Amino acid sequence: MIVCLAAVGCAPSDDADPDINLQWEITPNPPSAGMAQLDFTLRDSTEQLIKGAEVKLEGNMSHPGMQPVLTTAEEIAPGKYSANIKFTMGGDWFILVKSTLADGREVRKQIEIAGVRSEK
Ligand SMILES: [Cu+2]
Numbered sequence: 001m002i003v004c005l006a007a008v009g010c011a012p013s014d015d016a017d018p019d020i021n022l023q024w025e026i027t028p029n030p031p032s033a034g035m036a037q038l039d040f041t042l043r044d045s046t047e048q049l050i051k052g053a054e055v056k057l058e059g060n061m062s063h064p065g066m067q068p069v070l071t072t073a074e075e076i077a078p079g080k081y082s083a084n085i086k087f088t089m090g091g092d093w094f095i096l097v098k099s100t101l102a103d104g105r106e107v108r109k110q111i112e113i114a115g116v117r118s119e120k
Helices: none
Strands: 018-027 034-043 053-059 069-072 074-077 080-087 091-100 107-117
Touching: 018 107, 034 091, 053 080, 069 107
Parallel strands: none
Antiparallel strands: 018 034, 034 080, 053 069, 053 091, 074 080, 091 107
């Protein structure tokens, strides 16, 4: 665990924060190009549900030249969040999950969603 002293030399990182546990599920599974629903649960290192986070999602693909897909998740039950995301094409996606916790900390996690099917 990296502890930041003051505001000096503290670079933001996209690495997973070991304090936060993110479990997710996508519907439909596997997803196709178009709308999908991403449900996830946030817990801290002591398995407590993380309530009241503001969660923004940024969907990107592994190849350059695409517009990121932005969406905001809603807390549907304590510690449980849901978002609708539009996969604008088939292929391999990764979704950056940016959570601002109730105490103001920002935690980033990335989830990989490979093999989104192309539209028929
Ligand atoms: Cu693409």
